[in-house]
Each structure stands twice: as structure tokens, then as C-alpha cells.
Amino acid sequence: MKWTEMEVEQPTVMTMLRQAVKKDRLSHAYIFEGMHGSRKEEAALLMAQSIFCARQTEGRPCESCVECKRIAHGNHPDVMFLHPDGDSIKKAQVEALQKEFTYKGMEAGTKVYLVHQADTMTASAGNSLLKFLEEPASPTMAVLLTENAHFLLPTIQSRAQRISFAPPLLSTRTAYFQEQGMSPASAGLLARLPDETLANYEEESKEWIVQGRALVIQLISEVQQRPQQALLTLQEKWLVHFKDRKELDIGLDLLLFWYRDLLSVQKAGGEFAYPDQMQKLESQALSITEQEIAASMQFILDAKRRLRANVNNQLLMEQLVLHLQEGS
Amino acid sequence: MGYQALYRVWRPRQLKDMAGQEHITKTLQNALEQEKFSHAYLFSGPRGTGKTSAAKIIAKAINCEHAPVREPCNECRACRGISDGSVVDVIEIDAASNNGVDEIRYIRENVMSAPRDISYKVYIIDEVHMLSTGAFNALLKTLEEPPKHAVFILATTEPHKIPLTIVSRCQRFDFKRITTKALTDRMNYIISQQEWAAEEEAVQLIARAAEGGMRDALSLLDQASSFAEDTITSDDVLAITGAVSQRFLAETIRSILAGDTSAAVRAADRLIQDGKDPVRFMEDVIYYLRDMLVAKTAPNVDEILDRVMVDDAFKELTGQAELSWIYKVLNELNTHFQQMKWSSHPKIFLEMALIQTAYVSSGRTEPAQGREVSSVSSDTYERLEKKIEQLEQKLNKVKEAPASEKTEENPSSQAPKRKAAPRTGGSQALGNDGKVRETIQGASREKLQELTGQWAAVMQKVKQTSVPGHAWISDAKPVATNGEKLILAFQNEMHRSMVDTKFRDAIESSIQEVTGRSLETVTLLNQQWEKVKQEYKNQQPASEEKESEPEKDPFVDEAIKLVGEDLLEIKD
Numbered sequence: 001m002k003w004t005e006m007e008v009e010q011p012t013v014m015t016m017l018r019q020a021v022k023k024d025r026l027s028h029a030y031i032f033e034g035m036h037g038s039r040k041e042e043a044a045l046l047m048a049q050s051i052f053c054a055r056q057t058e059g060r061p062c063e064s065c066v067e068c069k070r071i072a073h074g075n076h077p078d079v080m081f082l083h084p085d086g087d088s089i090k091k092a093q094v095e096a097l098q099k100e101f102t103y104k105g106m107e108a109g110t111k112v113y114l115v116h117q118a119d120t121m122t123a124s125a126g127n128s129l130l131k132f133l134e135e136p137a138s139p140t141m142a143v144l145l146t147e148n149a150h151f152l153l154p155t156i157q158s159r160a161q162r163i164s165f166a167p168p169l170l171s172t173r174t175a176y177f178q179e180q181g182m183s184p185a186s187a188g189l190l191a192r193l194p195d196e197t198l199a200n201y202e203e204e205s206k207e208w209i210v211q212g213r214a215l216v217i218q219l220i221s222e223v224q225q226r227p228q229q230a231l232l233t234l235q236e237k238w239l240v241h242f243k244d245r246k247e248l249d250i251g252l253d254l255l256l257f258w259y260r261d262l263l264s265v266q267k268a269g270g271e272f273a274y275p276d277q278m279q280k281l282e283s284q285a286l287s288i289t290e291q292e293i294a295a296s297m298q299f300i301l302d303a304k305r306r307l308r309a310n311v312n313n314q315l316l317m318e319q320l321v322l323h324l325q326e327g328s
Numbered sequence: 329m330g331y332q333a334l335y336r337v338w339r340p341r342q343l344k345d346m347a348g349q350e351h352i353t354k355t356l357q358n359a360l361e362q363e364k365f366s367h368a369y370l371f372s373g374p375r376g377t378g379k380t381s382a383a384k385i386i387a388k389a390i391n392c393e394h395a396p397v398r399e400p401c402n403e404c405r406a407c408r409g410i411s412d413g414s415v416v417d418v419i420e421i422d423a424a425s426n427n428g429v430d431e432i433r434y435i436r437e438n439v440m441s442a443p444r445d446i447s448y449k450v451y452i453i454d455e456v457h458m459l460s461t462g463a464f465n466a467l468l469k470t471l472e473e474p475p476k477h478a479v480f481i482l483a484t485t486e487p488h489k490i491p492l493t494i495v496s497r498c499q500r501f502d503f504k505r506i507t508t509k510a511l512t513d514r515m516n517y518i519i520s521q522q523e524w525a526a527e528e529e530a531v532q533l534i535a536r537a538a539e540g541g542m543r544d545a546l547s548l549l550d551q552a553s554s555f556a557e558d559t560i561t562s563d564d565v566l567a568i569t570g571a572v573s574q575r576f577l578a579e580t581i582r583s584i585l586a587g588d589t590s591a592a593v594r595a596a597d598r599l600i601q602d603g604k605d606p607v608r609f610m611e612d613v614i615y616y617l618r619d620m621l622v623a624k625t626a627p628n629v630d631e632i633l634d635r636v637m638v639d640d641a642f643k644e645l646t647g648q649a650e651l652s653w654i655y656k657v658l659n660e661l662n663t664h665f666q667q668m669k670w671s672s673h674p675k676i677f678l679e680m681a682l683i684q685t686a687y688v689s690s691g692r693t694e695p696a697q698g699r700e701v702s703s704v705s706s707d708t709y710e711r712l713e714k715k716i717e718q719l720e721q722k723l724n725k726v727k728e729a730p731a732s733e734k735t736e737e738n739p740s741s742q743a744p745k746r747k748a749a750p751r752t753g754g755s756q757a758l759g760n761d762g763k764v765r766e767t768i769q770g771a772s773r774e775k776l777q778e779l780t781g782q783w784a785a786v787m788q789k790v791k792q793t794s795v796p797g798h799a800w801i802s803d804a805k806p807v808a809t810n811g812e813k814l815i816l817a818f819q820n821e822m823h824r825s826m827v828d829t830k831f832r833d834a835i836e837s838s839i840q841e842v843t844g845r846s847l848e849t850v851t852l853l854n855q856q857w858e859k860v861k862q863e864y865k866n867q868q869p870a871s872e873e874k875e876s877e878p879e880k881d882p883f884v885d886e887a888i889k890l891v892g893e894d895l896l897e898i899k900d
Contacts, residue, residue, distance in 0.1 A: 016555045028333055124427070157375075158543045159543065161548075163568075165603070267593055
């Protein structure tokens, strides 16, 4: 029973949905917001199942009838999906959807549509959806899935009920990556990375991430102890390993986790991204003040922001390393 | 799915039902009564303030069979026809989907023909800011001089995107955000009509979270009522909005005020564990501070407080904080808040922002409890216990690494007798061993944490005064302090004795410069320190229960590291 599984993982959300189904008070539009891996899609499908399921009990779908099975397999004619076409959801897609929804439902009265990565909607697509979202012609339910509801138009946000999914537990994610055959050390790092950056690296990432991790440790100890060496390492190893923007973004994340760990050492607590490097962390934590750590984290986050603005990778990293040295 | 969302069920049907827009409703009512209404209106304002509702009401009022009237009757054939959409002469256009010149040309052609069922043709153009430039210009002439039977109502959330030539041809009404009070009144009315029950505080919370949008408020109310079992409580509302309780906010602000970064970081941690939204939290903190600012500058004006309910903690904080402090913190948090929305690591961002804010705002003020040195209260014991446990674990690790096998010497015989600062009379006679014991007595984890946080700065100072001194001391680690004395643990006997004999003054003066307090340094070897600590711990009856805990199974330790304590069940 997937529903019960989900209830363990997202108790608040699932109670909310169950109550709504049970009391027949489902809204016509929902925003499901939560990190990737918080199983928003499963929840949305389950909700669709309990709407269509003829044998639902207490708001829970039976998950064995024809309707439930068809929805689970993505074959139900009245449950539609909207995926980004390329990088974004285009206006034409929304218009096609609206046209589709002017027809009556194939089977039951209700129609459901799921918009994946709703935050990628272009401004005109979002605006086109507005009126349709507010007062659809036929009984309709919209579910917008997004990782950050703040990216949606405020007018969309106010038209829908927003449901926030709790982020998946770090330990669960770590365990998941370990099952995939990662070493404990790199699994811990992978678990911390946001999934969209990981999506392309599932397979070849094993080796790559382990090397990247070693590089981060090397670079940081050079930044701290042998400043002249750091720029050389950057040139010879770092930029060779983290080649394009996406990879560099991951590299910056790894750096960030190191500083986050330093902070945890000073605060004596928390989960560590580099648990096997405790000795190094402890000795570094003694020679760097809390304020400097915060400043370094700020530098890295700034660098991440600039990266998105399409700057030169090498210059960006050199500047970052110089900043980090100054801070320490 | 026969259910309709609350905000659609309770869309106002008369101008007087519209909450919080008296300046507009009154103008419109008078215009309708005197039949002086314009041929083109532009309604602008934030989401959920009633633009589309007002447009629909006007469409009904001018076509009502009893016209001229102040309000539509909602009963005659025309009113009902417009409500259910069967009258073709009231045309609602979604400008976002129909934003081309072609659609506007279509309007232009059709506007000439007379209305079929009612007296006026009404064009409601919603989201009008999405029209293309060409479309706007095509509309211009029609908008300026439409036929007598046509009325245009444009509605938008972004009036700045509309060409000035359009704006100047319309009567413009700016809808403002609905006040918290108006929101609560309307919600209470709806709750009583729906025969629900809700806590007063819950309604308040919803009103605050809605930020002046009635639709937001009703959406939330809807969600809360379907989530709640019976009565809508404030906990239900907090659960669905992802907001935190006011108590939590007050605690966080208090820790920023005290410069207590550990507490602030812990708060951030707890926040994430509960699945709350960090961006939301940041915003709430900012609003809390804003209300503190208001309360500080204009006390006794409770109505203009936005989010906060005045309670004791709020009063206390407002009393403690200085105006300049609030300004600084607000400024700092605002900058971070802007960047945070776009960050993919909101949690780390939040921590960083909290730390930096705590520093920027307070300079380097020490937490108040750092001053009380002598009294060893029961909670000092508790803190000590924790600290010892923690140190024990650290030392175990150090021990695993090949420790230098040196014969243990009694530090008091080795270290040259040095004149202790005449602060405490007894310490001189007791010698080094006594000092260690004394230090350990009053030691607390907070003080050590504070010192280790600044240790980097101390080291830099030492380097400035004496470079060899810096080299000798760099393998030392501060392990305990009681606010007067500091124990430094060394890996290596040679380093220890050099520092002890030659560079003691350099270190002590550096510490004084950095922390502003004079600390006497006591040097020990790592092994000795461990022994002393063990002895001390044995003397403490309070810590007996915890005795066994430090000797953890290495397997269990590793398991905890891997999966976290929550998931682990240890069976002997």
C-alpha cells in the first residue's frame, strides 16, 4: 500500500489530503511544494486515485481497482500531465491544455492535470493559466508541482492551496545512495546535493564524486596552509575535474559543505558531510573564526550566484580562492 | 466534485460586501446612483483585493432592471443572467491568453453592434498587463470613444506595464491591501455562516499570513477547515502555512540580540527538521523586527502592528533592543532575504545570515552569562558534564592516533614557578596541579566555545608579536577555561616547555588584547590533561550516571554517524 507508506513519510501532507477527500472539500488547485525526492508526484497521483477510485475508504484509495491502476501507470484519460518542453513550459502548451479541458471528461465528471516543474512556466504561460485556474469551465483539479513556490506568480499562488512537503531526511537519502553502491563518504555528500544537479550524474558520478571530494579537501587545506599552491592546484586539477558550469556548481556545493562542517565543529553538533575528516576539521576550526566561516560561506554562495550569470569559470574560481584566503 | 472553493462561493455580490476598499466602493456607488459612470475603468492592485469582483458587480449594477441603483439586486433576470454567464453581452476576456492584435480587432468589430439582452455591453479585460504593445495601441481609439452602449473595465495587478495613453483614457482605481482587521471580520462572518468553529488566534494567524489578500485568506481558511478535525486551532494554521509560532520567533531574535550564534544556528536546525520554510521564517523575523521598530517609536499604537500579537516576550525584547540595533539587523536581514529566494541551499543560507547578523548587529558582545565566574551552580555542573563527555570523545580519537610515548612528568615540578596574578590567593600555593583543578572547577563549555571561536584571532596576534612564539604554540589546543585561567594542551613536551618558559607573556597579552580579559595560561600535555580530567570526573557524584556513556562501542559510534541517532535502536 503506497498510501500508507506515504503517510509515514509525509504525515502532515497526507492527513491534509485525506481529510480533504473525506470531507469532499478538495480545492480546484493545489501547489505541491517540496525538495526533489520528497515524493510530490506520488502524493499527487495518490490523490488523483482517491478521487477516481470507487472503493476508497476514509479518503484512501484501494490501489487495486482498474481506475487506480490506470492512474498509477499514467494511462488514465482524465489525468493529464504537463512537462516542460525543453527548459520551460510554453504558452502554447497551456493553451493546448485549456482546449483539452473544454471537452467533457472521458469517464467521470472530473479531470485532473499535473504540471511538473511549474516554476519553469514562462510569464505568458503563467498568466494564461490564471483565469483558467481560477474559474475552470468544468470540474477540474490542478496540481502544480514545484521545488520553490516563490518562483510562481503571486497571482497563481493566491489561487491555489499551497501544500509544503517536508524535505526528505538526510539519513534516508544517505542510505538510499549507499544502496546504490556509493561509499559511505560520498553517499553523505550526494545526499546533500539538490537533486536537479544530480539528475545527469546518477551513473558516472561514483568515481567522479569521490575524486571531486578529494580535490575539495586538497584545495581547502592549501587555501589554509599553502596559499601559493592553491592557485596552481586550481589550474592543474580543479578546473580539469569540474569542467563545465554544472560540474563547477557541484564543486562549489562540496566546498560549501566543508565550511558548513567547520561551523558544526565549532558549535559542537550536527551531522557532518565529511565525517571521516574530523581531525582536519577540528584543527582547521581552531584557526578560523566563526565570523570568517560565515564570510567564506557567503563568498561561495556569491560565487554560485555569479555562476548562473554565465561568468568565466576560471576567473570565478580564482577570485573565490583569493577571497577565501583573505577571510582566513 | 461539487465542492467550490471558499473564495468563489463568497465572492462579493454587492459593493458593500467588499472588504476594506471603502474609498472605491463609495465612489462607485455614488457614480452608479447618479448614472455618472465612466465608459472605461482601470482597476489595479495586489492579488486578492477585489478587482475582478468589483468589475463583475459593476457589470450587474448598470444592467440591473432597477437601474439606477447603488447595488445590483442580484435577483432580476439581468443580474442572474450575468451571474450564471448566460448573457452574452457581458464579455469577460482573459487578456493573458488573448493578447494579440487579432483578438483586440475582434473586440473592435463587435463593440459596434448593440447589446442583445441588456442595456450595456460590458467588456471585462482581466490581466490586461499581458496585452502586447500592438494590442494596446489597437485598443486606444475604441477605448477613447466607444459607442454609448459599451463599457470597458480593465483589471490588472501590474499597472506599471500599461501604456500611459491607456491609463489616461480610463478612470483609475487603486485597490489597496486589505487590513488585517477587515480580513478577520470577513473571515469571522464566513465562519459563522458556514457554522464552523475557529480559535480567535487561528483567524488572526491566517489574516497575517494572507498579507492583505482576501483570496489568500479564504484559501488558507478553506485549507485549515479541511485539515482541522473540529475546531480550527492555531496549530492547524501553523501546520498548513509553514509558519512558526511567535514564541519561536522571539527566541531567535533574543539569541541574535545576545550575540549567541549557537542558539541561532540550533534554531535554524530545528526549523528545517520540522519542515518549515526558511524563506518564510526569514520574512517572519523581518516583520517581527519591523513591529518592534513600530512599537518602539510609537508605543500605544497597537493597531498598526502588522504581524505580532503583543505579549510579554515582545515587550521585553522591545525594551531591551536599541533603535539603532533594530535598524542594523533589519538592513542586514533584508539583504540576505533578497538573495535567499534564489538560493538552492536555503538552510545554509539561513544559518549564515543569522551568524552574520548576530555579529554585525552586536559587534562582539559576549553573552551575559560569561561574566559570572565564581559561583558553581547546579547547571554549571550540567554544562561541565556535557563538556567532559565531549572532550572525552575527542581525546579518545586523539589517543587512537599514535600518541607520543613520553614518560609522564609532574607538571608542577617541571614548570618553573611563576608568579600567578594575585587574583585568587589560594592558587599560588597550590601550584600548577592546583590551578588545573581550579580551572576545571569553574570551567564551562560556553566559555571554551567562545574562546575557541576567537582562538584564530589570538594566534594572529601572537604571530604579530613573536613569530617563533607562533610556531611553538601552533600545536596547542585550548581545552578548558573558567574565565580566569586557560588550560592549553600540547602534543609534544618540547613545545610545551618552550611555550611555558619563553612565550607565556606573549600569549597572555594577546589573549587580553583579543578577548578583553586577562587569562592565565596553564600548560599541560594531552595525556596529563586526560588524566586530570578523569580524576575530576570521578570526584563528581553528579556525573556518575553518565560514566559509562563515553566508553561507547566503536561500532555503535560508527552506526550513529551513518544513519543518525534517531533511527538507531541499541540492543545489548
